[in-house]
Amino acid sequence: MQPSSRHFKINAEAALREPNLQAALKQLETGFVAGRRRCYEALPEFEALRDKAKEILDHTLENLDSYLLEYEARVIEHGGQVHWAGNPDEAREIVLQICRDAEAKTVIRGKSMIGEEIGINDALEAGGFEVTESDLGEYILQLAKEGPSHIVAPAIHKTKDEISDLFFEHHRALGFDQRQTERSALVAEARQVLREKFLGADVGMTGANFLIAETGSNVIVTNEGNGDLSSTLPRVQIVTAAIDKVVPTLEDASLLLRLLGRSATGQEITAYTTFTSGPRREGDADGPEQYHVVIIDNHRSEMLGSELRPMLRCIRCGACMNHCPVYGRIGGHAYGWVYPGPMGSVLTPLMIGLDEAGHLPNACTLNGRCETVCPVKIPLPRLLRSLRSRQHLQRQNSAFARFALALWAWVALRPRLYQLLTRPTMSLLALLGARSGGFRRMPLASGWTRVRDLPAPQGSTFQALWRKRGGQ
């Protein structure tokens, strides 16, 4: 069965039993999490930058229409073309038409999550074009016929041996008859294969980390330089970007870039930061003959007009998933769609529907780590609670859950009754569980006790503590 958001619980259980995945996920803590912490401690103005970034993005979202039009005007001035797509179908058709008009046969892609969101690879292949992913992680996944499991490190779940097997299987036909097992040799082999693809590509496609309204530039960051090659070598360049990628000025983009690398991979700045602003001009040494930007909405306008607007501040750094205890145990594929982790649990239901992805907003302990590390201060736990509330109001949760919540709300609104019921229950549970510290079985809590003990209550109740501290 292909992972799907609808089957989140089944996907998650399978992921927990996958030893290679569990080993790979342990690296998050020592790699990305430790790297971000080092950067945070080394930059005294980190918190001030987060505040400023939030301010810039809130201002941009407030004036999104005018900044998008300003960006479009600049691109046209530079000789490029801007296309507007309301949904993935329109975006795919625009890209396919550009490729057909250019009489292209081959397309090279730089990594972009929006490309995954609109399913561009399948559409291009169905249209008869040969597509190659140029980001090493994405290239590995293309060979494995899998989607990314992390938005920054898409193949984080793959071991070196699995990659060695994949390369041996797919590269033999290209003349590489030695199985490589060392990291550097595998990278060198991929580089040789991809270099030919870059040189032979008719169309280069990239995403955008930011679109700058002031200059009409597209900014992409990579650690491999594949974005530069995808943008400059082919004769046609296509940028696909969502409407929330626009920022007003070059200075704003620079500030966001300072946060992006540090939050994503623990780097002060990513190895390559590339600005493109149109097709090749007279006297330019390189660059494409045609420059197209496809700007995609895909439900973002609805988010803009709702309480979920802060989600549009996301700069796709991945810090929320690196610090999420749920993502850290099950990885990205269990989420069953393009965006995993806390940001995905908000975005996916909005893009494919709460009925398809209803488990995701509930796959969260609301511990708040994601909000604490998010460089643009997105209140992810609040947004997840808001989706749970939508689910409840649209009667998409179970009848039992609705009944239990209604009963709890009724009692909670009557503090004396609440106290009368909870105090003896908690005291009894504390007494029964005192010796073992927890319960192996508990009526109505089998979802929990099936895989772990339920801890016995300890200490005072919240109400008793509240009164002790002088609360009213």
Ligand code: SF4
């Ligand atoms: S929600 Fe915040 S932490 Fe998560 S990817 Fe987006 S910007 Fe990064």
